[in-house]
Amino acid sequence: RAKKEAQREEATRRTMRRGVVLVAVACAEKHAWTRLACEMEETSGPVSDCGCAFEEVDDATAAYFGPLLRNVTQRTFFKYFKVALDRPCPFWSTEGQCARRECAIDECPSSELPAPWLDEDEQRRAWATEKSSECTSWLQGWSESGGEEVWIDQGEQDDMVYVDLTKNPEKFTGYDGEEATRIWRALYDENCFTTDEIRPKETFLNAYRVAKTSECLERRVFYRLISGLQASISTHIARSDFDDWRQIVRAAAKDRKFSALLAVLLEDEQRLKNDAVFVARVGAHAERVHNLYFAYLFVLRAVSRAKDELLAFDYDTGDPVDDQRTRDLVAALVGGDRAGDDETRRCAERAVAAFDESVLFKPPDDPRMTDLERALARESVEELRAEFVAKYRNISRIMDCVLCERCRLWGKLQILGIGTALKILLMDGDEAGLGVLQRNEVVALVNTLAQLAKSVDSVRDWHRRDLKRAKAKLALAALAALLALLLALASALLARLLVRRARAICRCLLGLSPGKQEA
Numbered sequence: 001r002a003k004k005e006a007q008r009e010e011a012t013r014r015t016m017r018r019g020v021v022l023v024a025v026a027c028a029e030k031h032a033w034t035r036l037a038c039e040m041e042e043t044s045g046p047v048s049d050c051g052c053a054f055e056e057v058d059d060a061t062a063a064y065f066g067p068l069l070r071n072v073t074q075r076t077f078f079k080y081f082k083v084a085l086d087r088p089c090p091f092w093s094t095e096g097q098c099a100r101r102e103c104a105i106d107e108c109p110s111s112e113l114p115a116p117w118l119d120e121d122e123q124r125r126a127w128a129t130e131k132s133s134e135c136t137s138w139l140q141g142w143s144e145s146g147g148e149e150v151w152i153d154q155g156e157q158d159d160m161v162y163v164d165l166t167k168n169p170e171k172f173t174g175y176d177g178e179e180a181t182r183i184w185r186a187l188y189d190e191n192c193f194t195t196d197e198i199r200p201k202e203t204f205l206n207a208y209r210v211a212k213t214s215e216c217l218e219r220r221v222f223y224r225l226i227s228g229l230q231a232s233i234s235t236h237i238a239r240s241d242f243d244d245w246r247q248i249v250r251a252a253a254k255d256r257k258f259s260a261l262l263a264v265l266l267e268d269e270q271r272l273k274n275d276a277v278f279v280a281r282v283g284a285h286a287e288r289v290h291n292l293y294f295a296y297l298f299v300l301r302a303v304s305r306a307k308d309e310l311l312a313f314d315y316d317t318g319d320p321v322d323d324q325r326t327r328d329l330v331a332a333l334v335g336g337d338r339a340g341d342d343e344t345r346r347c348a349e350r351a352v353a354a355f356d357e358s359v360l361f362k363p364p365d366d367p368r369m370t371d372l373e374r375a376l377a378r379e380s381v382e383e384l385r386a387e388f389v390a391k392y393r394n395i396s397r398i399m400d401c402v403l404c405e406r407c408r409l410w411g412k413l414q415i416l417g418i419g420t421a422l423k424i425l426l427m428d429g430d431e432a433g434l435g436v437l438q439r440n441e442v443v444a445l446v447n448t449l450a451q452l453a454k455s456v457d458s459v460r461d462w463h464r465r466d467l468k469r470a471k472a473k474l475a476l477a478a479l480a481a482l483l484a485l486l487l488a489l490a491s492a493l494l495a496r497l498l499v500r501r502a503r504a505i506c507r508c509l510l511g512l513s514p515g516k517q518e519a
């Protein structure tokens with residue numbers, strides 16, 4: 001009995017020493033322990049395929065582009081988007097629409113729309129009816145229908161309606177399950193490039209490029225734009241205002257129910273955010289975060305490259321004060337004198353020039369290439385360009401298969417916005433030229449950039465929330481360890497008391513005198 005009691009006392013001392021060591025290490029390496037408890041991938045260093053670091057993008061977005069884009073998208077010109085929401089799905093049969101209240105949108109009555117826009121619509125309809133030759137050249141640039149210079153087929157004019165984007169924001173609607181999964185599966189599996197596929201002609205294209213890689217750059221850019229758009233959409237869903245904490249827990253994956261509930265308990269805002277959804281869909285995947293930043297920098301580069309077209313664009317809505325404010329904000333967005341300190345301006349310039357579009361669809365010019373290799377490289381570039389445009393136009397048609405009306409609206413707008421960015425970056429300097437930017441394209445381009453900027457700006461906030469949640473987890477773990485330590489000590493003390501009590505009982509039963517007991 002004495003031997004067993006000594007062993008128990010030694011085990012208790014070891015447990016206490018371990019507890020002290022753990023507390024000391026946790027205090028000495030608090031940051032490292034906290035990072036181990038975080039669920040999100042840490043973002044630092046350069047954004048892949050871009051000459052800019054995550055920290056520079058975060059600083060430029062938080063201090064300059066984010067506030068500027070929030071302001072410009074509130075202006076009358078950028079509030080209204082013209083869209084066809086009732087086109088049938090061309091790929092598979094769909095039954096009805098999403099019946100949820102959150103899925104529905106409110107169309108704009110004509111009384112709210114800018115008067116110049118209504119006049120243009122009337123003249124456009126008159127031109128379409130009479131085929132008047134004198135108004136053809138003036139109205140052709142305003143047509144939202146598809147064409148060789150337009151990457152997206154937006155539908156017929158008579159089928160399109162105006163929607164106030166500020167009254168119908170992108171948010172969580174509950175549209176999920178097999179129908180939503182089918183849309184993304186169609187985008188990736190049937191219409192997206194396979195990044196690791198290398199065709200024979202592309203071998204010469206990749207072999208003589210400056211940045212040699214086993215992947216085709218154009219295919220990788222296409223995939224990353226679609227992936228970045230999905231990451232942005234998932235971010236907006238997660239940052240929606242949830243009125244009921246049960247919605248958050250239900251939307252979380254099975255292995256993240258506890259994290260979702262913990263985030264709700266730590267929430268200090270009036271509205272709730274779905275941390276578990278963001279971590280599961282975006283935050284825990286480094287590639288998706290990289291693609292989100294890449295898509296943002298790609299569209300930001302396109303806006304900068306279209307500087308002359310955007311500065312010369314007609315922003316007339318019938319409100320001279322608001323129209324002038326719109327022009328000033330657009331000028332601040334595309335360049336000129338940027339507000340802020342030197343570090344903010346430096347980060348903004350770095351972000352604008354982060355993506356180099358000059359390497360896309362450009363056959364290499366290497367003196368080592370033979371005439372046959374040059375011809376094959378040029379042919380490969382043209383085939384890639386044609387396939388690139390065809391696949392993207394096909395993706396825009398898949399948006400007609402989305403049953404949630406709000407999701408369809410924002411899907412069409414952002415697909416058009418990225419398509420406009422592609423048109424600016426890939427057609428500028430070609431024989432076809434940039435072409436005329438339509439009003440709908442400008443609205444979609446700037447609003448898409450604003451949505452991506454919100455998502456990028458949210459990543460920093462999600463990191464802070466993830467760190468806060470990690471500290472809470474460590475605190476709970478430390479409390480559990482302390483309780484276990486106290487329980488072990490209590491058990492040891494109880495065992496000693498029981499042993500002493502048992503000895504006393506034995507002495508009473510045997511009736512031994514104290515002297516005999518010692519012997």
